[in-house]
Amino acid sequence: MNSQQYSSPENFTDTRYLAYRFYTETIEVSRMSALAFFEAGEQQFKGKRMFWQNREKTFTWVGLGHAHVISAHSPHGRFEQIKEEWQSLCKQIVNEEREVQPILFGGFSFDPLNEKDSVWTKFPEAYFAVPTFQMIIKGERAYVSIHLITKDKDTFTAFDALRKERDRLIHSAQVSELKKYRKPLVVKRTELKKDEYLDSIKKVTAVIKAKQAEKVVIARALKLNFDQPLAPASALSQVSEEQPESFLFGMEAENQFFFGATPERLVKVEDRQALSTCLAGSTPRGKTVEIDAALGNELLNDKKNRSEHQFVVKMISQVFDAHSSKMFVPKTPKLMKIRDIQHLYTPVEGELKDGSNLLDLVRDLHPTPALGGEPKQEAMSLIRQYETMNRGYYAAPVGWIDAKGDGEFAVAIRSALLDGKDAYLYAGGGIVEDSHPEAEYDETWVKFRPMLRVLGGQMSDES
Numbered sequence: 001m002n003s004q005q006y007s008s009p010e011n012f013t014d015t016r017y018l019a020y021r022f023y024t025e026t027i028e029v030s031r032m033s034a035l036a037f038f039e040a041g042e043q044q045f046k047g048k049r050m051f052w053q054n055r056e057k058t059f060t061w062v063g064l065g066h067a068h069v070i071s072a073h074s075p076h077g078r079f080e081q082i083k084e085e086w087q088s089l090c091k092q093i094v095n096e097e098r099e100v101q102p103i104l105f106g107g108f109s110f111d112p113l114n115e116k117d118s119v120w121t122k123f124p125e126a127y128f129a130v131p132t133f134q135m136i137i138k139g140e141r142a143y144v145s146i147h148l149i150t151k152d153k154d155t156f157t158a159f160d161a162l163r164k165e166r167d168r169l170i171h172s173a174q175v176s177e178l179k180k181y182r183k184p185l186v187v188k189r190t191e192l193k194k195d196e197y198l199d200s201i202k203k204v205t206a207v208i209k210a211k212q213a214e215k216v217v218i219a220r221a222l223k224l225n226f227d228q229p230l231a232p233a234s235a236l237s238q239v240s241e242e243q244p245e246s247f248l249f250g251m252e253a254e255n256q257f258f259f260g261a262t263p264e265r266l267v268k269v270e271d272r273q274a275l276s277t278c279l280a281g282s283t284p285r286g287k288t289v290e291i292d293a294a295l296g297n298e299l300l301n302d303k304k305n306r307s308e309h310q311f312v313v314k315m316i317s318q319v320f321d322a323h324s325s326k327m328f329v330p331k332t333p334k335l336m337k338i339r340d341i342q343h344l345y346t347p348v349e350g351e352l353k354d355g356s357n358l359l360d361l362v363r364d365l366h367p368t369p370a371l372g373g374e375p376k377q378e379a380m381s382l383i384r385q386y387e388t389m390n391r392g393y394y395a396a397p398v399g400w401i402d403a404k405g406d407g408e409f410a411v412a413i414r415s416a417l418l419d420g421k422d423a424y425l426y427a428g429g430g431i432v433e434d435s436h437p438e439a440e441y442d443e444t445w446v447k448f449r450p451m452l453r454v455l456g457g458q459m460s461d462e463s
Contacts, residue, residue, distance in 0.1 A: 219428025260415025
C-alpha cells in the first residue's frame, strides 16, 4: 500500500462497498445518562465501546458495538483511506435520518513510522468504527440510533433483533442506578526511563542549537499499577468529575481502553465552517486568585512560551489558508484556564473550500508544533531518534465525523491507556535552544497531574 492509492477525487466510490447496504433507524428518547448507556453495553459489547463529549457539554455521544470497522495498518495513506472508505460507505445509506447522522468514531497513532516497542498492542495505525447502537445528546434532546451494515438482502429478522436489543439498552440505562465507583488504588508508580528522558533533552537541545530544528517536543511516560483491573466506565466516571471543562473521550480496542480529558481541539467542522485551537505554552494554576493571575500574566509575557505558541499559530494558519476561502486569526493569545493548568490560547477560523474535508484538515494539522515541533518533518525524525518510547495514540487525533462531513477531533493529551491492572500516562514539553532538562521534567509533572488525579496516583504535594 502507498499514499498514492488514496488520492482520488470526492466522487470516488470504493467498489468493495457497492455490495453493502447501510440501514439506520433513530428514535428520540427521554434524556438519560450517557455513562449509564455506556455501562448498559458492558456485557454484550465489552471491547467495542466508545465515548465522546465536547468541551462545551452541548454534544455527547456513546457508541456500543461495531456495525463496521475501518482500520489502517500501513503507515502510508491512512488519512485518505479512512476518508474515502467512509465516504463510500455513506453512499450506501438506505434510509437517511433527518435529526441525527450516523457517526464514525476513532483515532490515529501519533507516528506510524516509530519502530520502538509499543504497549499499544490492540490499536492499529488508524482505528475507526460505526457503532451498532449510537446515543446522541444535544441540548435537552436525546436520540438512540441503530446501524446495520450488511450485504444481506433480507434484513427484517436482523433489524427486529436489533430493535429488541436497543430497547433493552435504553431500559437498562434509564432505570438502573449508576454504579458508585471509587478511585482506584495505586500500588506502584514507575517513571519509565527517567534518566534516558533527561539525557534526551540535553541531546535535542544541542541539535536545536546546531540549527537542525527550531523546536522538538519530547515526551515521557509513567506506569501505574492498580490493586485490581480498572473498568472503563469507572475511568470515564472519574474523569468526568475531575476534568469537566475538557473534551472527554474513550475508546476500547479489545481489552485495552484509551481515554482522556484534553483541553485541546485539533479541528471542528460544522456546515463547512472550520475551527481550530492553538494551545501551546503552559503554567500551573495558583492556590489563590492573586497567585493565579500573576502566573497567568507571567505566561502571557514569557518569551519562550510566546515563541512556542507562535509556532503553533503560524502552522495552523498556513493549513487553514490552504483549505479555506476565508480565515480569521486573532493577533494575540488569551489564557485558557482549566483545573490544574493554564495555557496560551488562540482560535483560528475558516470557511472550507470545495473539495476540502474534515479529515484533510486532520491530516495536514497533525502533529501541530505543540505536540511535534518545527519544522514538522525534522522534528518528527528527532522524536523517533531521541524519545524513549512509542507514543501510540497519545498526542494524536481522536474524534468523529458524520455522514454529512461534520465532526470534531481533539488532540489526545491528558490521557491514559488502561491495560488490565496497568495504566500508562504520557506528558511532554517543547524543547528549544534554551531549554533545561530539570525545568522540562518539572513541567511534565504539571501535565501529568490531571490524569494522576483521575487515577488516584496523587502528586507528592497532595493529600
